[in-house]
Amino acid sequence: MTTIDPDTVDVILATDCGSTTTKAILIRKTDQGYRQTHRGEAPSTVEAPFADVTMGVVNAVTEVSELAGRRLLDKHGKIIQPARGGKGCDLYISTSSAGGGLQMLVAGVVRQMTAESAKRAALGAGAIVMDVIASNDKRRPHAQIQRIRELRPDMILISGGTDGGTTTHVVQIAELIAPAKPQPRFGRDYRMPIIFAGNTNAAPLIQNVFDDSVDLSIVANLRPVLERENLGPARDEIHNLFLEHVMAHAPGYDKLMEWVDAPIMPTPAAVGNILQTIAQEQGINAVGVDIGGATTDVFSVFDGTFNRTVSANLGMSYSISNVCAEATLPKILRWVHFEMDERELRNRVKNKMIRPTTIPQTVEALIFEQAVAREALRLAYGQHKEFATTLKGIQQQRTVGDTFSQELGGQTIVDNMALDLLVGSGGVLSHAPRMHQTAMMLIDAFAPEGVTRLAKDSIFMMPHLGVLAQVHPKAAMEVFQRDCLIYLGTCVAAKGTGKPGRPCFEYAVKGPGIDERGEMTFGELKLLELGPGQTATITADPARGVNLGAGAGRRIVQRVEGGTVGLILDARGRPLQLPEDRDACRRAIEQWTSSLDLYPQLATAVAS
Amino acid sequence: MATAYTPGLTVASRITHRVRRQLPIPGRVKVAEGEKVTDRDIVAETFMPGEITPVNVANLLALPPGDVVECMLKNEGERVEASEPLAQTKGIFGLFKNTCHAKVSGTVETVSAVTGQVMIRGEPEPVRVQAYLSGKVIEVLPDEGVVIEAEVSFIQGIFGVGGETYGRIVLACAEYDQELSDDLIKPVMKDCIVIGGARMTEAAIRRAADVGAAAIISGGIDDEDLKAFLGYDLGVAITGSEELGITVIVTEGFGEIAMARRTFTLLASREGADASVNGATQIRAGVMRPEIIIPLTEKEKAEAPPSRLADSELKLGRPVRIIRDPYFGLIGAVSALPPELTTLESGSKARVLEVKFDSGESVVIPRANVELIEG
Numbered sequence: 001m002t003t004i005d006p007d008t009v010d011v012i013l014a015t016d017c018g019s020t021t022t023k024a025i026l027i028r029k030t031d032q033g034y035r036q037t038h039r040g041e042a043p044s045t046v047e048a049p050f051a052d053v054t055m056g057v058v059n060a061v062t063e064v065s066e067l068a069g070r071r072l073l074d075k076h077g078k079i080i081q082p083a084r085g086g087k088g089c090d091l092y093i094s095t096s097s098a099g100g101g102l103q104m105l106v107a108g109v110v111r112q113m114t115a116e117s118a119k120r121a122a123l124g125a126g127a128i129v130m131d132v133i134a135s136n137d138k139r140r141p142h143a144q145i146q147r148i149r150e151l152r153p154d155m156i157l158i159s160g161g162t163d164g165g166t167t168t169h170v171v172q173i174a175e176l177i178a179p180a181k182p183q184p185r186f187g188r189d190y191r192m193p194i195i196f197a198g199n200t201n202a203a204p205l206i207q208n209v210f211d212d213s214v215d216l217s218i219v220a221n222l223r224p225v226l227e228r229e230n231l232g233p234a235r236d237e238i239h240n241l242f243l244e245h246v247m248a249h250a251p252g253y254d255k256l257m258e259w260v261d262a263p264i265m266p267t268p269a270a271v272g273n274i275l276q277t278i279a280q281e282q283g284i285n286a287v288g289v290d291i292g293g294a295t296t297d298v299f300s301v302f303d304g305t306f307n308r309t310v311s312a313n314l315g316m317s318y319s320i321s322n323v324c325a326e327a328t329l330p331k332i333l334r335w336v337h338f339e340m341d342e343r344e345l346r347n348r349v350k351n352k353m354i355r356p357t358t359i360p361q362t363v364e365a366l367i368f369e370q371a372v373a374r375e376a377l378r379l380a381y382g383q384h385k386e387f388a389t390t391l392k393g394i395q396q397q398r399t400v401g402d403t404f405s406q407e408l409g410g411q412t413i414v415d416n417m418a419l420d421l422l423v424g425s426g427g428v429l430s431h432a433p434r435m436h437q438t439a440m441m442l443i444d445a446f447a448p449e450g451v452t453r454l455a456k457d458s459i460f461m462m463p464h465l466g467v468l469a470q471v472h473p474k475a476a477m478e479v480f481q482r483d484c485l486i487y488l489g490t491c492v493a494a495k496g497t498g499k500p501g502r503p504c505f506e507y508a509v510k511g512p513g514i515d516e517r518g519e520m521t522f523g524e525l526k527l528l529e530l531g532p533g534q535t536a537t538i539t540a541d542p543a544r545g546v547n548l549g550a551g552a553g554r555r556i557v558q559r560v561e562g563g564t565v566g567l568i569l570d571a572r573g574r575p576l577q578l579p580e581d582r583d584a585c586r587r588a589i590e591q592w593t594s595s596l597d598l599y600p601q602l603a604t605a606v607a608s
Numbered sequence: 609m610a611t612a613y614t615p616g617l618t619v620a621s622r623i624t625h626r627v628r629r630q631l632p633i634p635g636r637v638k639v640a641e642g643e644k645v646t647d648r649d650i651v652a653e654t655f656m657p658g659e660i661t662p663v664n665v666a667n668l669l670a671l672p673p674g675d676v677v678e679c680m681l682k683n684e685g686e687r688v689e690a691s692e693p694l695a696q697t698k699g700i701f702g703l704f705k706n707t708c709h710a711k712v713s714g715t716v717e718t719v720s721a722v723t724g725q726v727m728i729r730g731e732p733e734p735v736r737v738q739a740y741l742s743g744k745v746i747e748v749l750p751d752e753g754v755v756i757e758a759e760v761s762f763i764q765g766i767f768g769v770g771g772e773t774y775g776r777i778v779l780a781c782a783e784y785d786q787e788l789s790d791d792l793i794k795p796v797m798k799d800c801i802v803i804g805g806a807r808m809t810e811a812a813i814r815r816a817a818d819v820g821a822a823a824i825i826s827g828g829i830d831d832e833d834l835k836a837f838l839g840y841d842l843g844v845a846i847t848g849s850e851e852l853g854i855t856v857i858v859t860e861g862f863g864e865i866a867m868a869r870r871t872f873t874l875l876a877s878r879e880g881a882d883a884s885v886n887g888a889t890q891i892r893a894g895v896m897r898p899e900i901i902i903p904l905t906e907k908e909k910a911e912a913p914p915s916r917l918a919d920s921e922l923k924l925g926r927p928v929r930i931i932r933d934p935y936f937g938l939i940g941a942v943s944a945l946p947p948e949l950t951t952l953e954s955g956s957k958a959r960v961l962e963v964k965f966d967s968g969e970s971v972v973i974p975r976a977n978v979e980l981i982e983g
Contacts (some may be wrong), residue, residue, distance in 0.1 A: 019892075043976055046895065066947060100892045104845065142656050142735045145632035150848060152890070179633055294892065313844070318892055322843035323648055346831035347863035348933060353845055354767050354861060354891055358932040358977045359958060365933060366954035415726070433955025601955055 004091060004261060013064070013072060013089040014464035015057050016267060017250065019100035020044055020293030020317045020356045020475045021427060022056035024064045025461050026072075026089075027468075027479055031343055034475040036483040039459050040064035043357035045252075051357040052097050052252030054259065079259060093471060094260050095396065095463040097267035098250035100294035101319055102242045102312035105153040107133040109160035109169040109176065114198065117223045118159040121197070121231040124386065125238035127155075128313045128322070133176070135169055141176055148180040154246045156182060156192065157234060158206070158413045161199030163224045170198045172210040181213065190249060193241040197222040197234040217241065235387075242310060243269060247295070262471040268297040270466025272308045275299045277469070279306075284420035287446065289377060290462070291426035293317035293356055296380035300388055302413050304541040307388035311380040316428050317356030318335065320372060324349050327375035330522060334578050335371035335444065337589040340364070363602045366433070370441055373428040377445030385412040416574070417449040417495065417549060423485065426459035435564045436527075443568065447576045450549030451538075451558050454488040454565070489530060489563030492538060493570035496546035497577070498522040503543045504571035509560070511536025520571035523588065525595045528569065530562030535566050538567075568596070617764035617859075617897060619871050622912040625760045625901060627741045630753035635735065641748050645739040645756060647774050647884050647903075652737045652753045657916075658730030661712045665695045667726020668708045673724030680726070688728060689713045695726070740772055740884050742903045744889045755799045759909050761878055761902040763859070763871055765825065768887030768898030769838065770855030773801075775822035777879050777902065781805035781813075784872035787864075788826045790815040797821045801883050801900070803875045806866040808858070810836050816854055823855040823885045825875070825900065827867030828937075834862075848888025848896075855887040857898045860929075867935040868929065868981060878902045922980070928963060932977040939981065940965040 012027040012034070022045075026038045040063025045055035058077045064074040071087035074080050080088030104127040111134035122129050126327025130151045133144050148156075158179060160170030174196070182192050193215045196206045203218045210216050219233040247266045257264060268290065275288040290301040296314040300307050313322050324332060345368065350501060352358060360366040424430070424442050432438045438456045442448075461484050467572035469476035494504050500523035508517040509528060514536050516528050530536055539557045542548045548556045560567055572592075579585040593599060635654020637643055665680075666673045679695045682688045688710040699705035710728060717727040743758025760833065777798040780792040788804025790811035798819050804812070806824030810833035816824040835841050859871050883902040891895040904912065922928075924940045944962035950972065951957050958974040965971075 101844075103844075103892070128846075130846060140656060140659075140733065142632045142654075142733075147849065149630075149632065150888070151846070307716040319844065321841075321845070325841045343830065343832055344863070346835075349859075350767075350831045350834075350842075350862040351932070351936065355979070356891070356932045359956065359974050360952075360954050361932060361977060362934055362953050363955070428870070431956060433957075592753055599955075601953065 004454045004471055006474060006603060009090045009475065011083040011089040012091045012093070012468065012472070012475060013061065013090070013466055014461075015060060015094040016460075016463040017044055017053045017056060017094060017096040017098040017256070018019065018267070018292050018427075019046070019098055019295070019372070022053070022060045023460055023464075024057070024060035025459070025464050026064050026068055027475060032098070032482070034478040036459075036461060038064050038068040040067060044250075046098055046100075052255065053096070053250045054252045054255050057094070057259075091261050091472065092259060093257060093262045093464070093467050094570050095267045095270045095467050096250065096253070096256070097247050097264045097292060097295065098156075098253070099247045100250075101297075101315065102127040102154050102238075102246055102310070103130050104128065104149075104155050104157060104238070105130055105133065105148060105151060105182070106157045107159070107173050108172060108198075109135050111137050113226070114159045114161070118157050118197065118234070120229075121222050121234040122157055122238060124231060124383075124437060125235045125242070126492070127238060127242075133173065135173060139210050144176055145180040148177060148182050154193075155183060155238065155241060156194045157238065158194065158196050159198045159203055159222050159234070161221075163200050165199055165201075167199055167202035167205055170202045171209065172206045174206050178209050178211075187325055190245070193217065194244050194428070195219060195234060195237050195241070197237075201205075210469055215241075215245070239310065242312065247310070262467065265463075265467040266472070267292070267463045268299075268308060268310050270463040271297060272299050272306070274462045275423065275588065276301060278421070278423070278485075282421070285415075285418050286421040286423065287414070287419055288423040288425065288444075288462075289380065289429070289442075291316060291373060291377060291380070291424075291428055293427075294319050296376055296426075298380050298384035300384065300414055302388075302415060302418065302528050305388075305413060307384065307413075309380070309384040309387045311383050314376045314380050316373060316376065316426075317352055319376075321349055321353040323372055323376045323379070326379055332368075332371045332375050334585050335374050335589060336367055337586050337593050340368065343554045363599055365601060367602075369428060370432065370437060373441055374445045376442065379444055387415045388412055388414050416447060417547070419448050419452050421453045421455060422446055422448055423455045423457065424503050425460055425462045427460065430457050430460035434598065435486070435488050436598050438484050439565045439568065440592070440598060443491050443493070443570060444576070447493070447574055448491055448494050449547070449574050451556070452491050452493070453559060453561055454491055454563065455485045456488060458484055458486045478535050487532060487561060487563040488562065489565040489567055490560040491570055492540065492548065492560070493569045493572075493574060494520070494542060494546045494548055495574040496552070497573045497575070498543070498546070504546055504573070505540050505542040505548060507538060507540040507569060509538045509567065520569055522571055522573055524569075524571045525592045526569040527565070527596050528567040530560070530567040532563055536560055536562070536563035536567070565596075609818070617766060618762055618938065619868070619874060620762045620763070621874055621877075622904060622909070623762050624757060624916050625741065625762055626746070626755055626757045627754065628749075628755050629737050629740060630749065631735060631737050631751075633735070634751040637748050637750065637752070639745050639748075639754060641745055641883045643745045644743070645744045645745060647739055649739045650736045651739045651745070651756075654735050655732040656735055656940050658714055658732050660717065660817070661714070661728045661730060663694065663708065663711065663726045663728060664724060665708050665726050669695060669706050671697065671724065673746035674721050676724045676726070677721050680716075680719055682710075684716050684719055686716050687714070702785060741883075741901060742777055742882070750934060757939055760905045761874060763874065763900040765857040765859045765898035765900065766861055767891075768855065768889050769834070769850050770823070770852050770887040771848050771850075772884065773822040773855045774882065774884050775799050775801040777801050777803060777875060777881050777883050779803045779876055779879050781826075784869045785866035788812045788824070793819060795819050798863065801825065801885055803872075803879075804867070805872060807864045808856075809833060813837050813854065813856060817852065821854060823887070825859065825885070827858065827860045828863050828865035828902060829856070829858045831862050832866075839888045844888050845891035846961065847890075848886070855885055857885065857887050858902065860937060861931070863936065868939070870981065875900070885962075922961070922975070927981050928978040929981050930963065930973055930977060931979050935971055935973065938963075938965060943970055
C-alpha cells in the first residue's frame with residue numbers, strides 16, 4: 001500500500017463488496033469540492049466458477065466506467081492508477097462484507113446446560129448455530145469430528161464446566177475439535193477463530209490442546225456457576241472476531257487486498273464510523289441500519305454511547321429464508337395489502353435464497369420484498385435492543401430452578417422516544433424506487449416515538465465513505481454532506497394505544513409555505529408536504545394517555561424538518577399493533593399505503 | 609458490460625474431476641497411489657475404541673465394593689461375551705451363589721474396589737471412508753486418506769438434501785418437463801438414482817424412499833413438499849447431514865420448473881451407468897452445490913470430447929435462463945443488451961437485457977435475473 005497525499009487526490013474509486021452485490025462509486029474533485037459523480041453495481045462473485053470477489057469489483061467498476069465515460073480498468077482488468085487525463089483514479093479503497101453471515105459451531109459439556117448457554121451466546125451475537133456438540137449428544141466422537149469437518153463453520157465457541165470444577169470433560173471436548181482441524185470456508189491463510197468460555201481453570205489446558213493453526217481466544221466463563229449465566233464476554237468476543245476475521249473474507253480477498261490503497265474495512269465498521277460522526281457533530285441520539293443480503297447491522301448512539309450489532313442470520317438474500325422462518329410468513333404478509341399465494345411465495349423466497357443476486361422486477365415482488373425487509377429490520381432491532389444494555393457483560397442471578405432455562409436480561413439503553421435521527425442504508429432501503437417506501441419501512445420496523453427525523457443513504461455509499469474517512473477525511477466529509485444522506489422528512493408518532501377512530505392528537509403545523517391543522521384519530525397516518533430544506537413548527541396536543549415526547553397528555557411545540565417525503569403524522573399508536581384479523585389488517589395497510597401513495601404504479605396497473 | 613452477472617451451474621458431459629477423501633481421525637490408508645478404485649471401495653480405515661458399559665457389580669451382587677475384585681470371574685484385560693458370567697459371590701458353604709452376567713461383549717477394562725463398578729469396553733468400531741468416485745488414486749495423504757481423479761460426466765444441482773450415495777441412473781420421466789409423480793416410481797428402482805423431469809412431488813419422494821431408491825433428482829420441488837418431507841422449514845441452505853434414507857437434488861429451483869433440457873439429455877444419455885451423488889449444499893460465500901458424478905468408461909472417454917466450460921461472456925444470441933418471477937424458469941436467447949439503466953415495472957432502475965423466446969416473444973429482464981446456460 002502506498003502513502004497517500006490527500007492534496008494530489010482528484011479521482012477516488014471506492015467499492016463495497018457485499019455478500020450479494022458489489023457497489024462502486026466514483027468521487028471527483030470539482031469546483032464545489034469533492035462530489036460523488038457516478039455509481040455502478042454488479043452481483044458479487046463469491047460462487048464458482050468465479051469464486052473471486054475481484055470479478056464483481058471489475059464488473060461494478062466497468063459499469064461506473066461506462067456511465068462516467070472514463071476508463072478505469074486496463075486491458076488486464078486492473079485499476080488504472082494514478083489518474084491521467086480522462087482515465088484512471090488516484091485512490092482506490094474498499095469495504096467488504098462478502099463473507100456473509102456468521103455460521104458457528106458451539107460445544108459444551110452437557111447439552112442442556114453449558115452447551116445451551118453457549119448456543120444462547122452465539123444466537124445473541126446474531127450467529128446461525130450450525131450444530132451443538134456435547135459430551136452427551138449421543139454421537140460417537142468420530143461422528144462428531146466428521147460433522148465438524150463437513151460443516152466448515154466460521155467460528156467455534158467452546159464452553160463447559162463451572163469455575164473451579166472438574167476440567168476433564170471440557171478438555172475432552174477441545175481434544176475432539178483439535179484433530180478435526182476444522183477447515184474454514186475459504187482462504188488457506190485464514191486461522192479458524194475458536195473462543196473458549198468455560199471453566200477458567202481449564203484455560204491453560206485448552207491452550208495446550210490447540211496449535212497455531214487456530215486463533216484461540218479465552219474469555220470469561222459463560223456459566224461460572226451452575227445457576228448463573230454470564231453471556232456478555234463471549235458474545236462480545238464473537239462480535240469482534242466476526243468483524244475482524246470472518247465478515248470481510250471471501251474468495252479472492254487476498255487479491256483485493258493487493259489492489260487497495262488502504263486496508264479493507266468490514267462494512268459495519270465503516271458504516272458505524274459514519275453514524276458516530278453524525279451523532280457527535282449534531283449532538284443527537286441516532287440509530288442507523290444497514291440491511292444486506294446475509295446480515296443486518298444496526299448501530300445506535302444514545303447519550304454518546306455507541307453500540308453496534310450484526311445480525312448474521314437476517315438479510316434479504318442468503319438469509320431471506322431464515323427471516324421467513326423466524327418471523328413466519330403470516331407476520332410478513334400482514335404488511336401486504338393484497339392476496340398473495342402463500343405456496344408461490346414460499347417458493348419465491350427459497351429461489352431467492354438459492355440464487356441470491358436476483359432483484360424484484362414486478363411491483364408485487366417489490367412489495368413482498370419490502371414486507372420481508374420490515375420483519376428483518378424489526379427482528380434485527382430487537383436483537384440490537386437486547387445487546388445495547390446498561391450492564392455490559394450481563395450477569396444474571398438465577399435460582400437453581402432456572403438452571404435449565406436462562407434468558408438474557410439487562411435494561412436496554414435504546415429509547416425510541418429519545419431518538420432524534422433514524423438512518424437507513426442497504427439495498428432494499430437505498431434502492432427503493434420511492435423515498436416514501438423507505439420512510440415507511442423504517443417507521444414500520446423501528447416504530448419511532450415522538451418526533452424523529454428520517455434519512456436514507458442516497459445510493460448506499462456510507463460504507464465507502466466510512467473507509468474513505470480513514471484516508472481522506474476531507475473528501476469523505478464533503479461527499480457525505482453533499483451527496484450521501486437524503487433527509488426524507490420527520491415522523492411525529494404517538495405513543496399509547498386506543499380504539500381506531502378515537503382521538504389521538506390535535507396538531508397545528510406552521511411555517512413558511514405551510515399552515516395545516518387538524519385532528520388525528522387512532523389508526524390514522526397522514527403525510528403533510530414539507531420539502532427538503534423547509535422547516536415548520538408543530539404544536540400538538542395528545543389525548544389522555546398519549547405521549548408525543550413531553551409526557552402523557554402533554555403538549556409539544558417543536559421545530560420539524562422537511563425532506564423528500566415530508567412530515568408524517570403517525571397516530572397508529574405504540575407499540576405498533578396491526579389488526580389480528582387478516583381482512584381488517586389488509587384494509588389498514590391499504591389505507592396507510594394510500595395515505596403515503598407508496599405504490600402509485602400499482603394503482604395504475606389496477607386501473608388499466 | 610461483457611461479463612454475465614450470474615454464471616450457470618456446471619453441466620458437462622466430460623471433465624476431469626477430483627475428490628479428497630479423509631478419515632476423521634488418523635488411521636490406515638488401504639490403497640496405493642496409482643491404484644484404480646471403484647466408488648464403494650474402502651480407501652482408508654481406522655478403529656474407534658468401543659463404547660464403555662458400566663456394570664455395578666457391587667449392587668447387583670449385594671456386596672461391599674471392596675469384595676468385588678475377588679468375586680470377579682473375568683479379570684481386567686480379559687474378554688467377556690454377552691450373557692457370560694462376569695462375577696459370582698462365594699455363597700454359603702459353596703451354595704446359594706449369586707452370579708452377575710455381562711450385558712455386552714467386550715473386554716473388562718477396569719474393576720473398581722472403591723465403587724464396585726466394572727467397566728466393559730465394547731468391540732472396537734470401524735470407521736471407514738469409501739472412495740465415492742470410481743477412478744485412480746493420484747495422491748495418498750499419509751494416515752488420512754487419498755485424492756481420487758476420474759474422467760466423468762458432471763452435473764451440479766442448485767439445491768439438495770441428504771448426503772453421499774451411489775446407484776445406477778434410471779429414468780422415471782420420459783421428458784424434461786414431465787412432473788415426477790409417485791406413480792412413476794417402481795420397485796425396480798431400489799438402490800437407483802431416479803431421474804425425473806419437472807417438479808417432484810412429496811409423494812414421489814416418499815415412494816422413492818419406500819422402494820429404497822438411493823437418490824431422486826428432478827428439475828424442481830415445491831417448498832411445501834420439502835418442508836413436509838424434512839419435517840421442518842429450512843432457514844439457511846446448509847444441508848447434507850440429514851438422515852432421510854434418500855438424497856434429494858433439484859437442478860433448477862423451487863416450484864413448477866422443468867429440468868433444463870441439456871441436463872436431462874445428458875442424464876438420459878447416461879441411463880444405466882453407475883453414479884455418485886451428494887446432496888450437500890451450502891449457499892454462502894464459498895458455496896457448495898449438490899453434485900451428480902458419472903464416471904466414463906474407456907470407450908466413452910474415447911468417444912466424448914472434453915467439455916469446454918462456458919465462459920461468462922454475455923453477448924447477443926447467448927442462451928440464458930430467467931431465474932426470477934414473472935418469467936421464472938423460461939429459457940431464451942439474449943436479443944439486446946442496452947447499456948443504459950432502465951426503469952422496471954417495480955419502479956427500480958437497473959441494467960437490463962432483452963430475451964427472445966422460441967415462440968418469438970421478447971421480454972426485458974434485469975441482467976441480475978438471468979443465468980447463462982450452455983448451448
